[in-house]
Amino acid sequence: MSDTPFGFGLPPEEPDNGDEGKKKGNQGGQGGPNPFGFPGMGLPGGLGGPGGPGGADNPFAAMFGSMNPNDLGAAFQQLGQMLSYEGGPVNWDMAKDIARQTVAQGTADGVKDTSVGIAEKSAVEEAVRLADHWLDGVTSLPSGATTAVAWSRAEWVEATLPVWKELVDPVAERVGAAMGGVLPEEMQAMAGPLLGMMRSMGGAMFGQQIGQAVGVLAGEVVGSTDIGLPLGPAGKAALLPLNIEGFGKDLGVPSDEVRLYLALREAAHARLFAHVPWLRSHLFGAVEGYARGIKVDTSKLEDVVGQLDPSGNPEQLQEALQGGMFQPQDTPEQKAALARLETALALVEGWVDAVVHEAAKPRLTSADAMRETMRRRRASGGPAEQTFATLIGLELRPRRLRDASRLWASLTDARGVDGRDGLWEHPDMLPTASDLDDPDGFVHREQLDFSEIDKMLGEAAEKREQQGDGEGEEKK
Secondary structure: OOOOOOOOOOOOOOOOOOOOOOOOOOOOOOOOOOOOOOOOOOOOOOOOOOOOOOHHHOHHHHHHOOOOHHHHHHHHHHHHHHHHOOOOOOOHHHHHHHHHHHHHHOOOOOOOOOOOOHHHHHHHHHHHHHHHHHHOOOOOOOOOOOEEEEOOHHHHHHHHHHHHHHHHHHHHHHHHHHHHOOOOHHHHHHOHHHHHHHHHHHHHHHHHHHHHHHHHHHOOOOEOOOOOOOOOOOOEEEEOHHHHHHHOOOOOOOHHHHHHHHHHHHHHHHHHHHHOOOHHHHHHHHHHHHHHOOOEOOHHHHHHHOOOOOOOOHHHHHHHHHOOOOOEOOOHHHHHHHHHHHHHHHHHHHHHHHHHHHHHOOOOOOHHHHHHHHHHHHHOOOHHHHHHHHHHOOOOOOOOHHHHHHHHHHHHHHHHHHHHHHHHHOHHHOOOHHHHHOHHHHHOOOOOOHHHHHHHHHHHHHHHHHHHHHHHHHHO
């Protein structure tokens, strides 16, 4: 995966299918820093356009620079859609189109997406069924997968986009609002139409990047929970046979074992998210907390705004925008949200790692090797984490995966399966970041028994109801 996988520009090739009626295009170059982290932006024939400053460093040069004249109509139609967009902070229609185009190109190693065959579907269903059976013996949480599905890469894109929207919109909204408010009121009044166009362009640019990111990611993920968050629909354990084949290619492990091990991980995640109702909102809330903490540095704008002459020197504004004027800051709010998210992700991944190893160790000869592979992929920041980090500056990385896994294993030894899994009943019962530093202290510490509190509250409520019924009888 490249260091800058989300540069603005059309994919090298677009599928020549009836879906979109688009043909081959040209990929744009990478530009310098700017408000969104995108390459330079300008209009064709004008600032930053073909023949103007910026050249191929802007998206329009990428679109029009060496385009077949027969495709100009389609290109201008796309430009019109970009400028007329009036939706939220991200143009998700564009994101979906770009993601599908990226998937259709295939991965860097030349592997193209293919439809999932009947035999592959059956193999996935059998693997998830067997994985759930094995997990029954190592966790008290019941199965969370009502169905098992085998997805192509394109199907993964379609199924996960709603969750990407939920994750990215709060951050994009905050960045867009911050950018819209940096100019003085008198300048905002004068630049009303321009600001509207900038919002449309911003939504399109976010859509372009997210679409390309999701499309690249679709060529690498093996299921719906690779990043520790539930990206797919509730109740579905999903695996991607084509990517599983690529994942196991250099491991020297039989393909059946690879599929089964990954099915165990997918099914374990499904159990956790299905039967810990507060967990999903806890994780997504940390992402929203990060978005609320975004601050935009406007000091550079203050330095140039008094000298700014958009009519006489429009390049000055372009240079200011590309000079990193709007850079997100590391704030206490963001750091606190990131700390909560990282701890929660470590606990989720540590629990999955512990129970999957307990289920796989006696049955799969390659359990240790695959466990280590997955640990390194997750803890060091795999493709999924790099994608999201580059996209909105948020790393979904369980940095303390090994510590969390050891803690869950120690809890199993000390309290048994029921005692370990019972900690998921309430977020206040879970280990904290400091507990990961002292796992033995946490394991042997007396935990609050929320079930007893709930029982007492229930009995009190029942008593009040009985008293109320008694008073009603007396009045009669």
